[in-house]
Amino acid sequence: MRQKYLFIMLCGLLLLVNCKGSDDSVTPEDPKTVSTGQVEGKVFAKNGTKPIGGAIVFTIDNKNQVHHTYSNADGTFSLTTPEGNTTLHIQTGNGLNFRTEVPITVKKNETTTVAGTDSKLNQVAKIAYIKGSFDKIEDIIASLGYTATEISYHDLKNFNTISQYDIIFLNCGSRGFAQTGTSAPGNDLDVFSNLSTFVTNGGSIYSSDWAAAYLVGGGMNVDYCGMYGGFIDDTLICFKNIGNAGIYTNCNVSNTALAAALGFNTLDIDYDMSSWEKIQNYDPTFWEVMVQKGNEPLMVRTNHYTNKTDPKIPVGTSLNNNHMTICHHTPNGNNITITINQNAWSAHQAHGDYVGSCTGSTSSGNIYYTTFHNHASGNIGKTGPILEYVILNL
Known part of the structure; x- marks a missing residue:
């Protein structure tokens, strides 16, 4: 009887091991390293000749984490970001007034170069x-x-x-x-x-x-x-x-x-x-x-x-109606101000982001x-x- 019980326990243990699956499985407790690639390019003003330094360049992954960098004084940038189809965001200021969105495909361990015609800052x-x-x-x-x-x-x-x-x-x-x-x-x-x-x-x-x-x-x-x-x-x-x-x-x-x-x-x-x-x-x-x-x-x-006594009256172009400025919390604690589509707000809010600039008032x-x-x-x-x-x- 004792031997039968041990046999059942051994079979159960083997079953549990097999149920864990292959190495391709990912769990929150045992995260797998995400494959990444590089995105490079140069930010220009709308005239296509003036390089723009200090622009924030970022992507947002499927967990609503932001991967970002800034353009250098000569407009160049290099960003490491997860592989796959995504959108490259380029913004100055808080992103409400000047921004550009470029669909890109990032390949594992490869460099994707964004054409200068696509990385020009649009006036919103x-x-x-x-x-x-x-x-x-x-x-x-x-x-x-x-x-x-x-x-x-x-x-x-x-x-x-x-x-x-x-x-x-x-x-x-x-x-x-x-x-x-x-x-x-x-x-x-x-x-x-x-x-x-x-x-x-x-x-x-x-x-x-x-x-x-x-x-x-x-x-x-x-x-x-x-x-x-x-x-x-x-x-x-x-x-x-x-x-x-x-x-x-x-x-x-x-x-x-x-x-x-x-x-x-x-x-x-x-x-x-x-x-x-x-x-x-x-x-x-x-x-x-x-x-x-x-x-x-x-x-x-x-x-x-x-001025708290001023009336609340919308100002600005209607093109901004479906976008909003948020303060995004980065894993390293360096919070960044970005503008996102309003449809993505609930997911960002869920991990601690808040409406408005990371400095100053919210509106x-x-x-x-x-x-x-x-x-x-x-x-x-x-x-x-x-x-x-x-x-x-x-």
Whole structure:
């Protein structure tokens, strides 16, 4: 009887061993190494000639894990990703304004090269600009192969007009008499209110030099701290147009991502106009300094602005309606901001991702400000690539 019992136990053990199957089986407790291949290419602006550094390049596997890298300053990238049919995503900024999706087939231990015609960044955003007296950011936008619509200063008073755009560029000198018809446009409180609502609901703006008046108040420019109007409190940033003409040498690109995208971290800036706006003080918890001379900030940005009293009104192009920006948790803890199709959100949410940028509020847009700007003459040196970065990362 004892021998019979042992025989039954032995047969049962053999049966269990056979039920485990072959080495091809994969279980969560005993994961198998995933076969991968390489994807290489070069990111270009829409014009097909300007290489774009700092773009995030990624794929999403069947477990909704993101495999990502960034393009180098010369636009090149190399990404290791699981084999099979997938989509290569290329984005700048948070991906809402400029992005491209390329279907690819990744083969085990092989390199797939993406054609330059497929890796050009597409413009998803609708872009507007206010014509300025000393700035022509629209020329740089066009040189990259993108389009921007000119709107007037008075259009800023109508939220239904500006709400159709994702980005608004406020050129230096765009609050002058020729645009406003008055020498005291600082009283246009509806303009400030609309810009506040625009940013709060996800729209992004860029202003340069004298266009600081849109942010903190003033007429054509900001004469001193505490000007009337604006939508950003003076405790967060304060300007005064006391800059002198001359060259700022050895300025530092203090943002590491910006420096990596540009391929340089120092530059000289030619301030060829006197009375440019110098930043007197700023709140470092609200603003991030991107470029500086010593301790003096020359370019700042924020995505922390929000006004809880502003109405919740959708802004931006309808092309974004089926996409959303999320903060994705990577296994190594380096969280990344990407834009995904809304249909994929539930799977990402299940492993801890959340809606919105990994920094800042969940819904507000970006505000960029530069003390320097692009002149119509085009004599802007290394600030040119910086402004190109601003355009693509708003």
